Amino acid sequence: MSAIPILKERQKQIYQKGRTPFEMTCEKHSLAGSVSQRACVFCGSRVVLYPISDALHLIHGPIGCAAYTWDIRGALSSGPQLHRLSFSTDLQEKEVIFGGEPKLYQALIELIDTYRPKAAFVYSTCIVGIIGDDVEAVCKKVSRERKIPVLAVHSEGFKGTKKDGYKAACDALFQLVGTGSVQDIAPAGINILGEFNIGGEAWIIKKYYERMGVQVVSVMTGDGRVDEIRKLHGAALNVVQCSGAMTFLAEMLKEKYGIPYIRVSYFGIDDMAKALYDVADHFEDDPGIKERARKLVRDEVNAIYPKLKEIRKDLSGKRAAIYVGGAFKAFSLIKALRYLGMKVILAGSQTGNKIDYEILRDMCDEGTVILDDANPLELSKYIIEKRADLFIGGVKERPMAYKLGIGFCDHNHERKIPLAGFEGMLNFAREVHTSVTSPVWQFVPFRQR
Amino acid sequence: MLLRHTTKEIKERKALMVNPAKTCQPIGAMYAALGVHACLPHSHGSQGCYAYHRSTLTRHYKEPVMAATSAFTEGASVFGGQANLLQAIDNIFTVYEPEVIAVHTTCLSETIGDDIPQIVKKAEADGKIPAGKYVFHANTPSYVGSHVTGFSNMTKAMVDYFSEKNGRKTNAINLIPGFVEPADMSEIKRMAAALGVDVIMFPDTANVLNGPLTGKFKMYPEGGVTIEQLKLTGWSTGTIALGEMASGAAAKALDAKCKVPCRVLNLPIGLHDTDIFIDTLHRMAGVNVPEEINLERGQLVDAISDWQQYLYGKRVALVGDPDQLLSLTRFLVALDMKPVYMVTGSPAGKKYAQALQGTVAEIPDQVQIKVPGDMFLLHQWIKNEPVDLIIGNTYAKYIARDEDIPLVRFGFPILDRLGHSYFSTFGYRGALRLLEKMLNALLDRKDRDSSDIEFELVM
Numbered sequence: 024m025s026a027i028p029i030l031k032e033r034q035k036q037i038y039q040k041g042r043t044p045f046e047m048t049c050e051k052h053s054l055a056g057s058v059s060q061r062a063c064v065f066c067g068s069r070v071v072l073y074p075i076s077d078a079l080h081l082i083h084g085p086i087g088c089a090a091y092t093w094d095i096r097g098a099l100s101s102g103p104q105l106h107r108l109s110f111s112t113d114l115q116e117k118e119v120i121f122g123g124e125p126k127l128y129q130a131l132i133e134l135i136d137t138y139r140p141k142a143a144f145v146y147s148t149c150i151v152g153i154i155g156d157d158v159e160a161v162c163k164k165v166s167r168e169r170k171i172p173v174l175a176v177h178s179e180g181f182k183g184t185k186k187d188g189y190k191a192a193c194d195a196l197f198q199l200v201g202t203g204s205v206q207d208i209a210p211a212g213i214n215i216l217g218e219f220n221i222g223g224e225a226w227i228i229k230k231y232y233e234r235m236g237v238q239v240v241s242v243m244t245g246d247g248r249v250d251e252i253r254k255l256h257g258a259a260l261n262v263v264q265c266s267g268a269m270t271f272l273a274e275m276l277k278e279k280y281g282i283p284y285i286r287v288s289y290f291g292i293d294d295m296a297k298a299l300y301d302v303a304d305h306f307e308d309d310p311g312i313k314e315r316a317r318k319l320v321r322d323e324v325n326a327i328y329p330k331l332k333e334i335r336k337d338l339s340g341k342r343a344a345i346y347v348g349g350a351f352k353a354f355s356l357i358k359a360l361r362y363l364g365m366k367v368i369l370a371g372s373q374t375g376n377k378i379d380y381e382i383l384r385d386m387c388d389e390g391t392v393i394l395d396d397a398n399p400l401e402l403s404k405y406i407i408e409k410r411a412d413l414f415i416g417g418v419k420e421r422p423m424a425y426k427l428g429i430g431f432c433d434h435n436h437e438r439k440i441p442l443a444g445f446e447g448m449l450n451f452a453r454e455v456h457t458s459v460t461s462p463v464w465q466f467v468p469f470r471q472r
Numbered sequence: 473m474l475l476r477h478t479t480k481e482i483k484e485r486k487a488l489m490v491n492p493a494k495t496c497q498p499i500g501a502m503y504a505a506l507g508v509h510a511c512l513p514h515s516h517g518s519q520g521c522y523a524y525h526r527s528t529l530t531r532h533y534k535e536p537v538m539a540a541t542s543a544f545t546e547g548a549s550v551f552g553g554q555a556n557l558l559q560a561i562d563n564i565f566t567v568y569e570p571e572v573i574a575v576h577t578t579c580l581s582e583t584i585g586d587d588i589p590q591i592v593k594k595a596e597a598d599g600k601i602p603a604g605k606y607v608f609h610a611n612t613p614s615y616v617g618s619h620v621t622g623f624s625n626m627t628k629a630m631v632d633y634f635s636e637k638n639g640r641k642t643n644a645i646n647l648i649p650g651f652v653e654p655a656d657m658s659e660i661k662r663m664a665a666a667l668g669v670d671v672i673m674f675p676d677t678a679n680v681l682n683g684p685l686t687g688k689f690k691m692y693p694e695g696g697v698t699i700e701q702l703k704l705t706g707w708s709t710g711t712i713a714l715g716e717m718a719s720g721a722a723a724k725a726l727d728a729k730c731k732v733p734c735r736v737l738n739l740p741i742g743l744h745d746t747d748i749f750i751d752t753l754h755r756m757a758g759v760n761v762p763e764e765i766n767l768e769r770g771q772l773v774d775a776i777s778d779w780q781q782y783l784y785g786k787r788v789a790l791v792g793d794p795d796q797l798l799s800l801t802r803f804l805v806a807l808d809m810k811p812v813y814m815v816t817g818s819p820a821g822k823k824y825a826q827a828l829q830g831t832v833a834e835i836p837d838q839v840q841i842k843v844p845g846d847m848f849l850l851h852q853w854i855k856n857e858p859v860d861l862i863i864g865n866t867y868a869k870y871i872a873r874d875e876d877i878p879l880v881r882f883g884f885p886i887l888d889r890l891g892h893s894y895f896s897t898f899g900y901r902g903a904l905r906l907l908e909k910m911l912n913a914l915l916d917r918k919d920r921d922s923s924d925i926e927f928e929l930v931m
Contacts, residue, residue, distance in 0.1 A: 030567055053519060053543045056560030058512075058568065063520025085579050085614035086489060086817075087496030091524035093867065095531075103475050107870075108848075113489035114615050129487035140475060149518050149580040150615065153549060180518035181580060213904040357694060399536065400568065403689035418527045423536045428687040469687040 028399065029251070030054065031255070036395040040387050047380040049395040052184070058398045060346070060419055061373045065148055066342050067188020068178035070436075071268050072144050072195065074098035074219050075247040076106040079140040083127050083158060084111045088180075097437040098219045100246050101226075103447025105138060113296050114150060131165045131173065141249035143170040144195060152179030172249075174198055185348070186374055191273035196243070196252060200276070203253025211306045212238040212258040214282075216273055217265035218289070220245025221436065224443035229287055230443065231299060235315045237306065243269055256280045262287055262298065265349060288351060289443040290451075291359030296320045323445035331363070334452045337460055339364030341412040346394070346402060346420060347434060350375030350383060356415060356434065357386055363452055368409035371397050399423055413459050428467030430458030475874045478848060480855045490848035491867065494817025495789050497612035498576050499525040500622030500651060502539055505574035507657075507675020508630065509696030512570035513539040516557055516586065517578025530884040533654075533681040533893055538691050540564050540573075544580055549555075550710060553586045554594070561595045565602055568691060572699060575609040576626060582613035608633040618818035618844075619884075620717050620793050623651040627722040630674055634702035637730035644708040645757050646732065647673045648722050650715035650739055650795050651884070652898070654678040654695075659896035660714070660740070666764050669757040672701045672708060674722075682893040706730030710756045712749070715739050715795030717820055727782065739795050740898050741906070742774035742803025743772060749899075775904055779911055780808060782931070786914065787837065789813040791850050791864035792883040794820035794828075794843070800863065800882070801831045803903065807910075812837050813853045815845040847871065861913060878913035882906075 029037065035048035053059040073080060082089040083229050089111030100106065114123050127145065135143060143165070147158050158175045166173040174195040178188050213232065218225045225245030232239050240258040241251035261273045261284035266301050273284035285305070287298035299320060303313040343365050345356050350372040357367050370383055371394030383393050392405045406414060406427055414424035417435035424431040432454050434442065442451045464470065498515060502525045505513035515522035522541040529537040540563075542548070542556040545822045557575070564573055575588055588609040595601055610629040612622040627648060647664065649657045664671045679695030705711070705726060711734035713723035713796040723734035735756070740749035745768075754761050777784075786809045790797055801811045811832055825843040832839045840853050847864075851871045854862075862872050865883040872879035886892050896902040915931055922928065 030563060052545055053541075054559070054563055055542050055696070056540050056563030056567075057543070058538060058540050060523070061519055062523040063518045066520050066523065085496050086492050086494060086618070087498070087521070087524065087614050089489070090492050090495035091528055093491070095527075103477075105477055107474060108477060109489075109491050111489045111492060112487060113492070114579075116613070118618050119579070119613075119615050126487040133485060133488050137479060137483075148546075149578070150583055151579060153583045180520045181549045182546055215919060239818075354481070375617075398567075399538065399689065400691065407689075419523075419530055419537070422534055423689055425534075426536060426683075426685060426687075426689050428685065456812040462608065467685060467687040470616075 037401065038384065038393040040384060040391045040393065041389040045384055047377065047393065047395065050376050051396070053396055058400070059396050059400070060417070061396060062185050063180035064182050064185065064188040064191065065146060065180045067179040067185035068176050068192040069188070070096060070219070071189055071192035071244060072176065073106055074100070074105045074244040075252070075408065076100035076332070077141045077248050079110065079134055079138060079145070080106060080464060081110045081112070081130060081134060082146045082148065083112045083123065083156070084150050086111055088146070088148045091170055096219070097221055097439065098245060099223050102248070102456060110134060119150060119154055123151065123156060124161050127156065127158065127161050128165065130330070131161070132169070135169045135171065140171065142174065142199065144176050144190050145176050146176045146178050146334060148178070152182065167384045172199055184374060189268045191272045193244070193269065193275065196272055197275050199249065199252045201253070201280075203250055205254050205257025208240055208254065208257035209238040210259060211236065211309060211312060212240045213260045213262050213302060214240050214255045214258045215242045216261050216263040216284070217269035217378040218242055218245045222438050222441040224289070224447065227441055227444040227446060231319060232302065234319050235299065235303060235312050236309070237302060237312060237315060243272065256282070260285065260302065262302055264289055265351065268349075276296060286351070288355040289445070290352065290355035292324060292362060292445065292448055293358055294355045295444055295448070296324075301394060327445055327449040330449055331452055333366045334456045337456060341459055342366045342368045342410060343408070343413040343415060344369035344402070344406050344411040346371045346397060346414070346416045348373050348417070350379030352434065354386060359448065359451060363455065365413070367391060368411055369394065369402075369466040371395065403427060413455060428464055428470065430455065430461065432458060444472040474915050474929060475851060475870050478547075478851045478855065480852060482849070482852045482856070489846050491819050491846050491851075493815055493847050493850075494618035494847065495528075496579075496614035496619060497622030497625065498578055498614060499528060500619035500624070501574070501576035501610050501612045501626035503529065503625035503651065503677070504623045504675045505576070506537070506680050507677040508572060508574065508693040508698055508702070509698045510571035511574050511696065512564055512568055512691075514541070514560060514564065514573050514575045515539060515578060516542045516553055516575055516588065517580045518544045521578050528885055529681070531887045535681050535683065536689065537681070540568070542581070549580060549584060552584055553581050557586070557588070557591045558595055558598070558600065561592075561607060562600045565605060570641065570692060572608065574626065574629075575607060576612045577609075578612070579614040582611065588902065606633070620651050620795070620818050624718050624721050627675060627719065628725050629723050630702050631725045631729060633704065633731050634699060635706040635726055636703045637706040640707055641709060642670070642704065642707045643757070644670045644672050644704065645753065646705045646708045646711040646726065647671050648711065648713040648719035649673060649676070650718040651793060652739065653892050653896065654680065654682040655892065655894050655896040656898040656902070659898040659902055663765065664753060665900050667750070667754055667757065667759050669759055670760075671755060672705050674702060674705065675699060678835055693719065706732060708732050710734065712752055714749070717794045717818065717824070738802070739799045741796065741799035742903050743806050743900070744802055745799045746899050746903060763832060767901070772900040772904050772907075775907060776807060777905070782911060782914055784808045785810060786861055787812050787859040788861045788863060789854055789859040791815045791847055791868055794818050794824055796883060798828055798831065799854040801828060803906070805831060805834065807907070810835050810837055812839050813850055814858060815847065815850045817844050817846060819844045819848055859909065878917045880909045880913050912926045
């Protein structure tokens with residue numbers, strides 16, 4: 024493998040533990056011309072809000088933004104399925120010249136009259152920011168006329184990174200908070216933030232908390248409902264998963280309603296157990312909660328442990344590369360992979376910050392490569408050099424891993440089974456095992472020599 | 473009932489697209505550019521655009537899809553994207569080392585009015601384009617046309633930038649395949665080779681987006697038309713463009729620029745349109761049709777005759793791209809089926825709608841055609857009067873499930889099944905495959921729905 028050129032500007036976004044001094048640069052806008060794996064502001068807003076299934080999601084822009092995000096993320100709903108349809112104002116040249124406000128107004132009225140949603144989210148796309156439609160004004164007008172909240176999401180694609188899209192989504196959500204009754208909320212009530220119910224994960228987590236005797240007031244936003252958002256200020260604690268997406272909302276709730284928050288991860292045995300204990304600690308006035316949490320963890324771990332042990336036999340010593348959206352997820356993955364006896368040889372994220380990368384550095388073994396906003400050449404270079412057996416990433420990384428002749432696990436939109444919680448850990452182990460030990464890899468040319 | 477929110481009552485919608493049967497221009501431009509050898513498509517716009525295009529193409533092809541972006545910021549959106557594109561060109565040639573960069577615009581860069589040729593000229597003057605390497609571009613505003621328009625524009629750009637004329641002629645025929653699968657492009661080349669015709673196909677994504685597992689990651693796979701070949705298109709004897717909407721513009725531009733006469737045909741899907749393709753190709757190249765091709769045709773007709781009783785009178789709903797719909801509808805009519813509902817999301821024009829109407833003129837049932845329309849409307853039609861079969865991309869599976877109607881996947885994107893990358897639906901063999909897929913869908917349904925008494929072994 025010949026050395027690939029790495030741009031001078033990018034050298035500080037790549038770090039090898041023990042080899043180079045740690046001066047990681049991150050939270051930078053991607054370089055023009057880079058084949059980055061990142062997305063845009065709109066993408067961030069869309070993935071956060073989309074699981075709210077009794078709300079209307081209208082995308083104001085040319086057709087593409089709606090077409091590419093039509094039901095691509097398996098955020099399951101136990102009730103309405105309105106979020107799985109694709110609504111767009113399909114802006115044409117005429118509207119780009121003369122403005123899209125009348126079309127937006129008409130589209131909203133048609134949709135609201137047909138579907139009677141509980142609320143409507145209107146996503147601004149790049150072009151809307153350029154032609155200067157007053158989306159806020161149209162939303163207010165429709166809201167007055169149809170008596171439902173109509174919320175503008177300021178998600179013009181070019182106005183930052185995916186993280187800014189999370190923030191725009193949180194801003195929209197926050198407008199709903201505080202408009203519902205909090206009468207029926209118990210003292211030990213929490214909100215689950217940053218859990219999107221991919222593959223039904225929110226249902227698993229929710230059940231754990233309920234078994235502990237903690238009331239889940241709302242899940243933001245997995246299997247979400249508008250009425251739950253309205254009353255989420257009645258909870259005593261916000262439990263935030265996914266570092267990037269929902270911390271903004273947690274901060275706002277803390278400031279306005281004085282609700283404290285904790286950061287957790289539901290991935291892997293240690294982190295899952297810690298999440299439950301941390302919540303129990305918060306409600307220490309009721310020692311029963313902690314007791315039930317302990318029993319729950321014991322029961323759940325006992326149920327999966329023998330099976331995990333079996334799987335570990337095959338995976339022990341195998342090497343994994345991780346490239347995910349938020350760095351927080353990478354922490355959990357490293358721990359979970361270690362639990363399976365695997366070694367992490369590359370860890371990277373699209374949007375990690377300085378502190379994230381410091382934690383990563385401290386967690387990783389000597390020689391592990393740490394990457395911020397990597398491109399495919401860099402990823403493939405290190406996967407080959409470090410002889411990875413597994414790649415964990417998202418949709419764009421999967422075929423690359425396969426081309427290199429190694430296993431893959433999607434820990435992003437396209438996971439089809441729940442990977443969160445204790446049972447999720449077993450699912451994860453099985454998925455990794457299936458992929459890494461697949462007989463297909465023996466047919467890869469370099470293994471046949 | 474996933475689409476329980478679909479109303480049976482049809483109201484005219486003026487401002488709203490629900491469940492689109494199209495997407496935006498840039499993805500078509502990116503796909504076309506991937507059909508040039510060692511070309512890196514470049515999206516001049518926000519980072520999200522190209523991330524979505526790459527993801528969608530990756531889901532459809534299950535292959536790595538490489539492209540770069542100008543990664544617009546707020547500053548670029550106010551002051552123009554020139555600095556971004558200049559930096560991008562420099563970075564791309566330094567790090568990713570393609571032979572050629574194909575720039576396409578987005579709604580954002582179109583609206584702020586970036587002048588791509590001027591920026592490329594500046595890059596050239598600044599020495600950012602290494603000797604023997606190229607940058608070319610197409611304007612692909614997302615708010616005009618559809619993904620098919622984007623493909624057409626990028627394909628035409630190949631002619632505008634590269635086709636040369638020097639007075640000499642070669643025996644080669646140019647083939648413009650349309651926005652079709654890599655497998656279809658291979659099939660066209662196979663048929664041409666069987667006729668002994670020397671061809672230049674552009675774009676050509678065969679062995680780019682359906683490549684083998686090698687244990688290596690290649691930014692630029694083996695396939696794709698080379699710039700040398702693109703230059704030579706101006707010397708060819710003639711051009712056959714398949715599909716008016718996707719390929720017509722490039723063929724006409726080549727005629728105007730280099731005086732290479734062209735014929736614009738329907739896509740060679742089904743019996744008639746393959747006949748016309750073979751006939752045109754052999755006349756243009758002055759060769760005979762070999763026995764091999766005649767045999768394939770004979771086998772197709774034989775198979776149709778064997779199974780016609782199961783095809784007769786079957787009502788079919790179709791959603792897809794304009795060029796595909798036209799040939800497909802014609803094939804269904806030849807099979808004695810009844811294509812009754814047709815929707816394309818692309819604004820293909822009145823003339824196109826009339827041509828489509830013409831293919832079903834003999835159908836006794838009430839036929840509904842909407843150009844441009846969306847899948848929501850198609851579903852409403854089906855709710856009002858059902859069909860026996862749906863043909864469409866993966867998104868049609870919601871309708872198929874809710875209404876309990878068999879679905880044959882055809883078109884873009886297909887996100888949930890294997891096949892389209894490897895097995896063509898073009899030519900007589902492709903028609904045989906389509907026939908097989910439709911029959912299997914219909915007969916599986918018949919087996920499923922038959923009572924114990926009616927259940928038949930032999931069909």
